[in-house]
Amino acid sequence: MTAQQLDSTGRLRHLLTLEGMPRPVLEGLLDQAQACHDSAIGRTTDRREVLAGTAVCTLFFEPSTRTRSSFTLAAQRLGADVMSFDASTSSAKKGETDTDTLRNLEAMGVRGFVIRHPDDGAVARLAATVKPETCLLNAGDGRSGHPTQGLLDMLTIRQAKGTDFSALKVMIVGDVKHSRVARTDLHALRTLGAGEIRVCGPANLLPDDDTLAGCTVGDDLDAMIEGVDVLMMLRLQHERMSEGLVPSLEAYHARWGLNAERLRRAAPDAIVMHPGPINRGVEVTDEVADGPQSWILRQVANGVAVRMAALQAVLG
Template sequence: MRENPQESEMAKPLEHFTHTDPCTDDQLHELVNRALQVAGNAQAFANALSGRLLINLFYEPSTRTRISFETAAKRLGMHVVNISATGSSVEKGESLFDTFDTLQAMQPDFIVVRHRDEGVAEALAERAEPGLHVINAGDGTRAHPTQALLDAVTLQQAFGDLRPLKIAMAGDIRHSRVARSSLALFPRLGVADIRLAGPADFLPTDAERDGVRICRTLDEAIDDADAIIMLRIQKERISGLSIPSDADYHAAWGLTESRLERAAPGCRVLHPGPINRGVEIADSVADGPRSLIRRQVRNGLHTRMALLLELDGHGAYPGV
């Protein structure tokens, strides 16, 4: 019988980070705490991984995630190579696995991969040679584990304790890899009240379970919520569904200042980006005093620094 990693008393050190399931609860809490340590004194970790090589292998567009990994690596003193499908041998017909094997023959320490197909990062991790760490920067609609992790870091930074939080997640949840990773991660960090809301076609069919409920309206979801995570419509992943106009969507599902008044007085607003202003969120909310959106971006840097250190085996951090 295969051992359940969540129940293992002697968890193996992390080799890859393709999704959160293989991690123990202790490892997930440790990653959050390490990221908070980095956020508290990022300069203490300068050049901690000097000489290591990280390759960003991105088959889909990205701003925050790719630049965040690149900046995190450079803050740690690493060399960075960025590769996209456009302009590479992929355009000549080279397969993903051949591209990966070519890159790992150059002996990088980390390969960060983003791909439109689900399960790609896990398949590459199984193919990786010893000493190479594979990190999932988003695969299809399946997972975006570092985004979920940085969102947890941002919430803990803001509230101090995740366990009592009531978290609303609204928008295109069905096609969002961020939502899937968050729904896998947050309960394991102690969150027991998660509300989901969105148009019927944008809601998953398998999400409702203990601690997670589907709400009929955005107002119902955000009522007395401590945190609200807004998600954009994933138009690039939708086929065969009717997408409402921007104005109609905003009227029914957009987070406005008046709607935000239904939430708890100290409620904070998150969005993984990119933001479609005036669609899922109003300008005044995205830029308002309750918004943690820019802090999410900053914590993306700190969280990814902590992850790189953890995968490299840096158990003791300097200066903290």
């Protein structure tokens, strides 16, 4: 049994996935996030009342310091009491089920849960077990779900290219097969009506199911980059080497790494994105990562804004 993320009135009840999220809901979150964006940087005390007195717990069944930090900062800026619970090193080894861990923290009075989980669909499964006043936010589960990453990527594209995506050529480059970022971005890009979606990577790192339906797919980055407006470079996990899926970092970089010369073949005002952490010299060169077309750090800033908007939408 899995939960619905919208309640019967169409309001966001949990944030579970971008798959199937109605366009007005998705755009409403982006509008809210944009409004949070300015207040998210620097010293801010203006939104402290939004979640004052509300306990929010980051409940991580697999580690992710970076996503946890971004959610923590977002919740603090809204005035919440933030607690972190590292389930990967505590409850699990005591034989407790993930549902029991969640329901215990819920019984302690936590109202908002930011959950990272190794299993596909785990957050929706957990959401089906909670009380009406409890809200769950998916901070990444399995290979498919990472809605706040998708939202922050869309917010970044909007800031660079405007809200009409219909004329945009967007390309995702790298290990799409193992990437929840890519799957989430694909859902969001389709919902927002992106003009063309290209997917480029090693053939053995591209999914062979219907994930890429409607996309232009190939492995020749030099050819496919022509005229692209938005370049979404995926992180290459180091374990792909030990698994034998990629011969070497150098070989990967030679064919699918982005350097300044390749970038010049894209549209003149193309932007470069990456979910981080970057492997410099693998997915992108220093020159590109730190260059004027890089929006990578703006993605990070947008991450806090998007998480503020999501927390406010479900808990506010």
